[in-house]
Amino acid sequence: MATTEPPEENGSVEQAPTSAALDRLLATMPDAVEHSEFQRGAPIVRIAPARLLEAMTFLRDDPACRFDLLSSLCGMDLSLTRTDGPRFDVVYHLYSVEHRHVLTVKIAVAEEQEAPSVTGIWVTANWHEREAYDMFGIGFAGHPDLRRILMPDGFDAFPLRKDFPLEGREKDHGCWRRPEDDDRYTYVAQAPEK
Amino acid sequence: MLGTRELEINLGPQHPSTHGVLRVKLKLDGETIVESDPVIGYLHRGCEKLGENRNYIQTEVYTDRMDYIAAINENLVYIEAVERLLGVEAPPRAQYMRVILAEFQRIASHLVWLATHALDIGAMSVFLYCFREREEILDLIEGYCGARLTTNAVRTGGMRLDFPEGWLGSAKAFCDEFPVRLKEYDTLLKTNRIWMGRTKDIGVITGERALAYGLTGPCLRASGVNYDVRKAMPYEVYSEIEFDVPLGSVGDTYDRYLVRLEEMRQSRLIILQAMEKMPQGPVMNKVPKRIKPPAGEVYVVNEGPRGELGVYLVSDGTDTAARCRFKSPCFVNLQALPELAKGHMVADIVALIGTLDIVLGCIDR
Numbered sequence: 001m002a003t004t005e006p007p008e009e010n011g012s013v014e015q016a017p018t019s020a021a022l023d024r025l026l027a028t029m030p031d032a033v034e035h036s037e038f039q040r041g042a043p044i045v046r047i048a049p050a051r052l053l054e055a056m057t058f059l060r061d062d063p064a065c066r067f068d069l070l071s072s073l074c075g076m077d078l079s080l081t082r083t084d085g086p087r088f089d090v091v092y093h094l095y096s097v098e099h100r101h102v103l104t105v106k107i108a109v110a111e112e113q114e115a116p117s118v119t120g121i122w123v124t125a126n127w128h129e130r131e132a133y134d135m136f137g138i139g140f141a142g143h144p145d146l147r148r149i150l151m152p153d154g155f156d157a158f159p160l161r162k163d164f165p166l167e168g169r170e171k172d173h174g175c176w177r178r179p180e181d182d183d184r185y186t187y188v189a190q191a192p193e194k
Numbered sequence: 195m196l197g198t199r200e201l202e203i204n205l206g207p208q209h210p211s212t213h214g215v216l217r218v219k220l221k222l223d224g225e226t227i228v229e230s231d232p233v234i235g236y237l238h239r240g241c242e243k244l245g246e247n248r249n250y251i252q253t254e255v256y257t258d259r260m261d262y263i264a265a266i267n268e269n270l271v272y273i274e275a276v277e278r279l280l281g282v283e284a285p286p287r288a289q290y291m292r293v294i295l296a297e298f299q300r301i302a303s304h305l306v307w308l309a310t311h312a313l314d315i316g317a318m319s320v321f322l323y324c325f326r327e328r329e330e331i332l333d334l335i336e337g338y339c340g341a342r343l344t345t346n347a348v349r350t351g352g353m354r355l356d357f358p359e360g361w362l363g364s365a366k367a368f369c370d371e372f373p374v375r376l377k378e379y380d381t382l383l384k385t386n387r388i389w390m391g392r393t394k395d396i397g398v399i400t401g402e403r404a405l406a407y408g409l410t411g412p413c414l415r416a417s418g419v420n421y422d423v424r425k426a427m428p429y430e431v432y433s434e435i436e437f438d439v440p441l442g443s444v445g446d447t448y449d450r451y452l453v454r455l456e457e458m459r460q461s462r463l464i465i466l467q468a469m470e471k472m473p474q475g476p477v478m479n480k481v482p483k484r485i486k487p488p489a490g491e492v493y494v495v496n497e498g499p500r501g502e503l504g505v506y507l508v509s510d511g512t513d514t515a516a517r518c519r520f521k522s523p524c525f526v527n528l529q530a531l532p533e534l535a536k537g538h539m540v541a542d543i544v545a546l547i548g549t550l551d552i553v554l555g556c557i558d559r
Contacts, residue, residue: 124408
């Protein structure tokens with residue numbers, strides 16, 4: 001469902017914000033856009049995961065959009081708020097050097113699903129996607145080298161998930177410790193019991 | 195007949211030229227680098243997790259532990275994100291103060307970069323000179339907020355206090371002295387054949403490739419791409435201040451040196467203008483004691499000394515962020531190291547790590 005206007009009133013924005021790039025995307029591939037809105041003046045668009053690569057390629061190459069810089073890519077765990085939908089979001093922050101405009105793109109990814117990798121569009125996505133995998137366990141289909149980046153290779157949990165415990169030594173954490181295991185750096189990825 | 199084989203060696207993580215705890219797995223053919231793979235994470239403290247479990251005020255102190263060479267810039271971008279979420283703004287005088295402090299921090303950060311970069315390549319004296327100047331800036335920063343590195347200088351809604359008496363005078367004195375010193379370093383290095391030989395045409399990257407790699411800051415501008423957040427999306431009072439954005443043409447290590455050197459001069463001009471234009475008035479706006487921004491999200495970018503610092507905050511209406519993401523320019527810039535290093539000699543990897551100006555605290559968060 002695509003919505004162009006009216007933009008939501010949010011924060012201290014006085015005029016109704018507009019985005020030429022967002023309008024262009026809505027005009028060209030309205031069926032790929034699930035939802036679009038403005039938050040504090042910044043355009044945010046949610047895209048169907050299956051159409052992501054197509055939409056991103058368009059956003060990078062279209063002369064009116066020209067988003068040549070992928071400023072940031074991150075995962076997000078929504079298990080506490082979005083209980084009925086997919087668990088994760090992947091959020092892309094795009095910037096265009098030529099037009100000096102920004103766009104936030106989001107896709108939803110369920111726990112057992114993989115997001116399409118955008119490394120073929122922006123090389124910089126490589127490490128960002130590795131970090132999102134490392135922190136949330138989100139898989140990226142088509143990534144050339146998906147392995148952990150910040151945590152040790154043997155680590156078997158995903159620290160930025162909301163159910164990751166905040167206290168206790170890893171060794172003593174029953175839920176992540178195999179009974180036969182005595183090595184404090186080995187974990188079993190299992191959600192702790194609440 | 196002699197056999198040849200590729201040699202795999204580790205550079206770091208405990209090596210002084212890696213500027214912290216960076217480990218680079220190198221694959222060498224003789225002395226030529228075939229492949230390099232940076233291994234990071236030794237300094238990972240989970241700043242994002244902390245930001246999602248402590249309230250907005252508590253999280254600010256973690257930001258200056260990330261990029262500890264340029265703490266004020268990190269403070270500033272985080273506070274700007276909180277202010278944008280909350281819908282408050284700093285009073286004009288506080289905005290000018292922020293610009294002055296941020297630019298001083300940029301000069302200090304570039305001085306550390308120049309010092310260590312020159313030291314890595316073999317120019318010892320520059321190291322000592324640069325740290326002398328940086329010491330003066332750290333004294334100024336200490337004179338304002340009481341801390342040299344972990345500044346925590348910026349508050350949501352403004353600044354905690356005005357500059358103390360005599361502070362602006364000392365700042366002015368530093369700015370008057372600084373160009374002479376800068377000229378000195380430039381002369382020291384430009385007449386040094388070793389420096390020129392080890393920086394020119396080393397680690398060339400084109401503008402297009404640099405953008406694809408997501409490079410920002412001086413590394414991107416040295417390749418000729420004009421993207422400076424202070425110009426492109428002015429924050430605070432940068433739109434009222436005149437300054438130039440230096441651009442390189444070749445995109446090699448020497449260009450990155452020239453760009454950063456010129457940035458220091460421009461930062462000095464920004465400070466002088468800001469001190470002149472700074473109005474009188476309050477430095478703090480009314481902000482609720484308990485910061486509970488309305489639900490929503492915001493992504494704020496600032497021009498840090500190393501590139502585009504980003505903070506992505508998602509509020510769910512409570513006093514703790516639902517998602518707190520710190521985009522680190524060093525993390526992104528380091529990713530280009532394998533491409534820069536390919537085909538160069540093993541000794542150049544040290545120059546290349548230096549030219550990217552990485553801070554491991556910022557990379558690992």
